[in-house]
Amino acid sequence: MALLIVLCLLRTDLAQANTDYIQEIESQVRTAALVDLAAENSDTEVDLFINPINPSLSLARCTTPLDIRFPYKSNQRLTARVSCGGSKPWSIFVTARVRLWKQVVVAARPITRGTQLTPNILTLSRVDTTNRGADYFTEIGQVSGQKAKRSIGSDQPILMHDLEPALLINRGDKIVLEANRGGVQIRVSAIALEAGSLGEQIKVENLQSKREVYAEVSAAGRATIK
Template sequence: MPRPIRRCLLLLLLLAATPAPAEDTVMLDAVRDFLTAEAAPLGDEVSVTLYPPAAHFPTCQQPAPFLRNTSRAPLGRLSVGIRCGGDDARTRYLQAEVSVIGRYPVTAHAIAAGAVLTRDDLEQRRGELDRLPRRALRSVEAIVGQQARRSLAAGRVIQAHQLRAPRLVERGDRVTLEAKGQGFRIMRQAEALGSGGRGEEIRVRLDDRRILEGRIIGPRRLAVTG
């Protein structure tokens, strides 16, 4: 390897090994403790790697870390915000990577399309949760009772888009349409013009040919929504 390249590599290694300034240690420790606590319920082994910004900022007094995106689990590469107290009230951000070892469900055997999953259809594995697909379901409770949209092979992680609520109404079904109010309840028979599961809205046709929308509340039962 040419000497100039060797010198550049050595310089990069020395820079990477340079410890964070002492005034940054409190902030970094606060972020590490925060992420460890946030990820602890996900598994039994948590590892946090921080990537401090290259630029040097004034000391962050009373650092209060927070997650920028609270809609996703604190796994993998993410951005962490730090609110500083004292005279420096600005908000800072740094990159971090969280790795968690824990248990997650996979299919115990092949699942046919349309099957409603039970606990017997699942088995537990242990591994790196941050390596799972982004939409992987890590809770057995989130899977049991759901219907497979398509066939699933044995030993596969189940993702949210592969499941749906069980169909309670099929297109063409004769359904009961309910309308309730203060002191009254009306029930009419209708024909379903769509299919769906609990909570979904579909159109129905009354015997007088009027079209209404209903929300599915049970097997072949809908509540009027408009």
């Protein structure tokens, strides 16, 4: 009877030791994964959820440092290959779920379609970017001045496909038409016959000569003949 009790206690101690070692392995995987993910995702907070190692595995405590590598990684999950090269070698795979958080530009209030974005209606907020790719913005200056292609709810991230360049010239606007001839800068008044954003070619009418020409929108109310 006494021997049976001793054997039961020994088995319990071994099971507890194995559980403790598995938790150590999970902790080492977490640390290595966070370092690896942080190096690839600057200015990003990383949440990592390790899927528990099967407690029925009996893993001999490694006599050398564990070799932890990541054969598969994505923005949503990763797989770690943990290897022991000691006197009793073994190797297992550990999986984990990943969430990435970043300070990105969001709407400070509801924005209606066609609104030109200005700093007072934008702000930065911590957002889950795990499944967003790279179509968000991290600086308000990157989107200020552009126009909303659709309505955007309050606190919603501003995404690339939400925007279009704002019109700097509207059809019918009286504008300054500029040209450089032999090093001489010429400026005349003109009427825009088309609307245009920065860099677009639009048709304008020179009010002095009454000629219609194409010019490139260079600023609000200005176009340049190239």
